[in-house]
Amino acid sequence: MIQHLRFPDAVNLALVREMETDPTVFAFGVDVPDHKRTFGSGVGLVEKFGKKRYFGSPLSESAATGVAIGAALCGLRPVHIHARADFMLLAMNQLVNMAATKHYLSDGTVRVPLVVRAIIGRSWGQGAQHSKALHGVLAHFPGLKVVLPSTPQDGYSLLRAAIRDDNPVIVLEHRWLYDVSGPVDDAVVAPLGVCRVARVGRDVTLVGCSWMTVEALQAAELLARVGVEAEVIDVRTAAPLDRATLVASVAKTGRVVIADNDWTYCGLAAEIAAQITEGCFGRLQAAPVRLGFAPVPCPTTRPLEDLFYPCAREIVRAVEQLLGRPPMDLSGEIFNEYERRFKGPF
Amino acid sequence: MYTPQSEAEALEIYRKLVLIRQSQEAIIQEYAKDEMKTPVHLGIGLEGISVGVAHLLPPGTKSFGQLRNHGQYLALTGETDAFFGELYGKVSGTGGGKAGSMHLAAPAQGLLSTSGIVASTIALSVGAGLAAKYRGTEELAVAMFGDAAIEEGEFWESFNFACLHGLRVLFVCEDNDLAIHTFGADRRGFPSIVGVMRGFDCYTFEADGTDVCAVLTAVQQALTQMAQVPKPAFLCCTWFRFLEHVGPYSDFHVGYRPQPPAEVLQAADPIWKYEQFLLAQGVDLERLQAIRAELAQQIAASMTRAKAAAYPTAADLYRGVFA
DSSP states (O other): OEEEEEHHHHHHHHHHHHHHHOTTEEEEETTTTSTTTTTTTTTTHHHHHOTTTEEEOOSOHHHHHHHHHHHHHTTOEEEEEESSGGGGGGGHIIIIIIITTHHHHTTTSOOOOOEEEEEEOOSSSOOTTSOOOOHHHHTTSTTOEEEOOOSHHHHHHHHHHHHHSSSOEEEEEEGGGGGOEEEEETTOOOOTTOOEEEEOOSSEEEEEOTHHHHHHHHHHHHHHHTTOOEEEEEOOEEESOOHHHHHHHHHHHSOEEEEEEEESTTSHHHHHHHHHHHHHGGGOSSOOEEEEEOSSOOOOSHHHHHHHSOOHHHHHHHHHHHHTOOOOOOTTOOOSGGGGGOOSOO | OOOOSSHHHHHHHHHHHHHHHHHHHHHHHHGGGSOSOSOOOOOTTTHHHHHHHHTTOOTTOEEEEESSOHHHHHHHHOOOHHHHHHHTTOTTSTTTTSSOGGGOOBGGGTEEEEESSTTHHHHHHHHHHHHHHHHTOOOOEEEEEEGGGGGSHHHHHHHHHHHHHTOOEEEEEEEOSEETTEEGGGTOSSSOHHHHHTTSSSEEEEEETTOHHHHHHHHHHHHHHHHHSOOOEEEEEEOOOOSOSSSSSOOGGGSSSOOOOHHHHHHTOHHHHHHHHHHHTTOOHHHHHHHHHHHHHHHHHHHHHHHHSOOOOHHHHHTTSOO
16 A cells, blocks of 8 residues: 655554564664654554553663663564664664674574664754764674665665564664655565665766765756756665665766765765775776765754755766766755754754 | 572582583683683682572573673583583584684573673663563573673663663672772772662672572572562672683782682682582582582583584685674
């Protein structure tokens, strides 16, 4: 069945379906059963499944992660929820030293079917401690899977796949997606580790991750007006990475702009650039281009935030440079449109 | 005071104690050959706590420990093949050679995880306690850790969580007053470990860990109370670490602590103490010697098998990152 859903409702639907069909699935996190229900994604879950299966946690991100790991080792499927990805930094020891290694060190005898869901902060003024994504850091470690949806459909399908997966999977949901609506087919299964070709093109490949896929699609629309057909690939899974789809696309187009919701230094964009270069060096017309956060801690004041975050405009300009085209007139265009939907506080 | 129900049970306890002691001594003998390429944190002196806890755990208990885990492993499994296999880094080991001494596990006997990062597995034990409550079972979870683990924030977060939810988790503090080479007085801002725990919604117990019967007594009380009204139990057992923090040698000569006189060392030896108890109960010394000889054979045979077993291959390197 296909419904038109807001992103939080798609996430909610995934949780409902998983909790309905599998009694071992439960979810918890700081304040999750409050009146706001994690920006709406937790609506109705306490009411439907009870406090045993949807409950709030003390402010103990590290031990709560360990609790989830322990429960997973005992055969439950916990979903641990953070209002901000930045809070996962308090849990890095459990995620990296414990969750990521248990299956390997036990010679495959134990499993950690854990899901950690975290929101990537952005609205306005979130600042340096409420704006990180961390997929570059987490994808770095063997044993962790990292997933970033960019549509309501993937908000549903990737979360269900993550819960079904017997490994630790971190799902990073961008805050602006929470105001995005789109078709959600509840029968669609999204395997982890597979990119999505969001738009077919031939002149340049735009690789997007999380919110930057939305920006890349806007950029592709603008470029189409001047006859440049961009192929847009949505990464979806940072680890394990679907190298084949990325390489095949750039082998076809010869040029790539990688737009990440993160810093480019030591990040996923750097990894993708390296893998594309390795995979189709002879077909490249130019070096891969990476776009990401300005290499500074995220500032809160509006004018600096605008400079910190790249958007569709920067992607268009990068493509024009790659193709040696004059800059098109973007003066009448609206960028960062989703920011206007945000009314605060959090 | 806990008393074994039969001579058979009394000897079973002895067997577990000696299995640990002799396994540790076997490692000490062989370690200098550099064939067990893994840091070993030995439990000479810890046996009373390892056995006192393991002996009374009902089937289905989920256990978690830390790097000084040999006693916990051996007390729960009684086996030495996979144990030495892992120490020698072979495919026959508990982790196929990949885990090493600090990460021994025996999922079939409930030992789900041990870890080199102090206090990390305490949170996991609370997860196991949560899983038992979630499923509506009376299964226990056990976390064993040294006194230094109490200084980690992870301990307090975990303990708070367990007390908040009234989970049947037995927290066993193996208190030897040392964190590697630093004494408790230089690490803690409070005088009594158990004293602090009494402020939480839990049961608290203390025992002389050099006396396995004292540990058994405390554990039995803890299990009884947890079964009646589910709450975590905190058991603090004192013991004396005979050897260096890591490695097979004694290090009194280094100077951070004085070498105690021989009679003090003997009084801190849980094996010697329990032997005195058994002999006083009228058990024949020959029975004890026979058990020792049997276990010496078991250990020697396991070590021979471990040395002969295969190393993992290049293909094994990549196996098991993901399920």
